[in-house]
Amino acid sequence: MCFPKLSYKLIIQLLVFAIVIGCVEVSAQPEESEKVIITVGKFGPDGCEFLGKVKGSSKESEIEEDTTSYTNRLIRARSNLINEAKKLGGNNVHVIHSNNSGKYEIPGADKEIMHIGNVYRCH
Template identity: 70%
Template sequence: MCISKPSCKLINKFLMLLFVIGCVEVYAQAEESKTVTITVGKFAPEGCELLGKVKGSSKDNETEDRTASYTERLIKARVNLTHEAKKLGGDNVHILHSNNSGKYEIPGADKEIIHIGNVYRCY
């Protein structure tokens, strides 16, 4: 029930806009929830399409919290690696190189953890 014909058209357009926004949000959440498998080893996954190379670091910027534990830095590097893989549309990362200097508490040493790998889309 509408007050006037123009108001009905406006309400219908508004409802259509809300529907489209809702669909886009559902699609974005589905893309974000995809899992990325991280593999380490001599051989890359078979039957997968190579999408590119990615880097995941435990340090986002120069003002990184120096009190973060080794485990927190390791998780942060892996999370950043998976985010970069998702940007390329991948679901699998084969780690080629890891710099894990962040494991040891050496005064004055950089505690950054870096993973570098190839991203694949596996079917």
């Protein structure tokens, strides 16, 4: 799929925003919680053990009628991505694909936000 340059820049800005929000939320959690770093870019982290792929979605179930705000759906997708990474024992997620159709309020359109990434354990 080919995106115009403006759309690509918007997607990158939204991912950076999600990472910043994530860092603020993770830093507000108790210290017992292992932090998970989310990275975006061409290459994953060097010198880390690859654990598998994960998906973080803004939907809790397939039949859900989502009336949640865009910002909360974005945070939910990122949080679900982090939780899936933790299940694999990872502390780093390299986002390789994002579907952000949830930003636009188009009647009948799916509002799901989804991030797919590779999970790594970095020491």
